[in-house]
Amino acid sequence: MRSFKDLVTDFGNHFAVRHFPEQPSSLYEPNEYFLSWGGKRIRPVMCLMGNELFDEIHADTWQLATAIELFHNFTLIHDDIMDQAPLRRGMETVHIRYGESTALLAGDVMLIRAYEYLNKINPQYLHRILSLFNTTAREVCEGQQLDMDFEKMESVSLDAYIQMISLKTSVLLAASLEMGAIIGGASEGNCRHLYDFGKNLGIAFQVQDDYLDAFGDPEKFGKDVGGDIRQNKKTFLLLHALEVATPDQRKELEKLMQQNPADKVERILAIFRDCNIDEWAKSLKDKYLQTALAHLDAIAVRSVRKEPLQELANFLIQREY
Structure with a gap:
């Protein structure tokens, strides 16, 4: 292996x-x-x-x-x-x-x-x-297309965003694994578990990507943090912040997104931290990672053969860049 x-x-x-x-x-x-x-x-x-x-x-x-x-x-x-x-x-x-x-x-x-x-x-x-x-x-x-549609919408639910990410990013990761498994002679059940492993891993990967764009170390991340915030992208973090923010915080977020002041990133990150968005994102990432690993564990092959995929999952989700 x-x-x-x-x-x-x-x-x-x-x-x-x-x-x-x-x-x-x-x-x-x-x-x-x-x-x-x-x-x-x-x-x-x-x-x-x-x-x-x-x-x-x-x-x-x-x-x-x-x-x-x-x-x-x-x-x-x-x-x-x-x-x-x-x-x-x-x-x-x-x-x-x-x-x-x-x-x-x-x-x-x-x-x-x-x-x-x-x-x-x-x-x-x-x-x-x-x-x-x-x-x-x-x-x-x-x-x-959903990603482009969301740019024009005032509000997007977290469930809708997860569905968009699943389609835009996760399904290709999942299908890549399953197509390789088909050639490897895997059973239908094993193929389904492997697909679900890849799909959930893809969502966790996107949560980590959104997190790093806001809270990552610029030297490790390889680019300035806050790019998504500057572009008003509807990320996991922003959508959850809009859900849990106080009325005053929500008003401030909406004002910052409309006016784009020079200190926009710093002020929005402060609101994110006040709303514990960083800790929430880590929990959400871990939820999807654990679901992915449960599907990997259910695949009927020797554990030693699964180790490279377990290492890959940890590498993708624990990365700092």
Whole structure:
């Protein structure tokens, strides 16, 4: 059994090839440019881990993991266009460097390339893989639309936000694990527990991400904290604060979000602390993490085979960056 870090290295070496033709370069170079930045590779590596939980990693799983990583990058290119983001990982985004029309086409062809890799796997489980892949792709689009809808809404419930995060972020993590498990020969019951492990882990991961953006150490987090607060993003923290704040605190929060003063981040963080939002977020994260680990524990394989996934869960949730 290989660790997450070892598999990240192995997949990085496997993925470090040219995935697109040379011509027309105006279409394909933007994708090669985008893919050259690297990334955490969490989703494809979770696919490999889902396979290795039940069997030796099959050659088809590398094709599937490649498809998953290309699909994820397709969503990032289109997300950057929708968010009008100038930078990603410190680099010019594709639509800024090459124009929006080219970026749209580059994202489209990235998705098509993902399906070409899927088409290389063994037909005996291709139908199940395609069904789950397509369902997940649709759900990711639904989650992105809900995220955009929420930006225009005055109030969003915590349950609605969790549903959005599940669709936008968690289902791809969950499906990556399950698709790898399908190739590994896992039973339906084991597949379901593994999917639920990934889905709950994804929600805990997002809670930790929201927490770090507000309360993280800038030197460890790698960027200034408070970015979500400056943009009035409806995060777990803000939604709960609006629920539990006193009338005066809620009025102050709404005023700060509308007026955007220079000390906005500091003043909102003070309200968060007064409402114990930091401690609440830790408890919520732990709730979803423990649910995830309970599903992992229920999978009918030897405990030693689960250790890399337990280590991954702890790494993702306890990270400080």
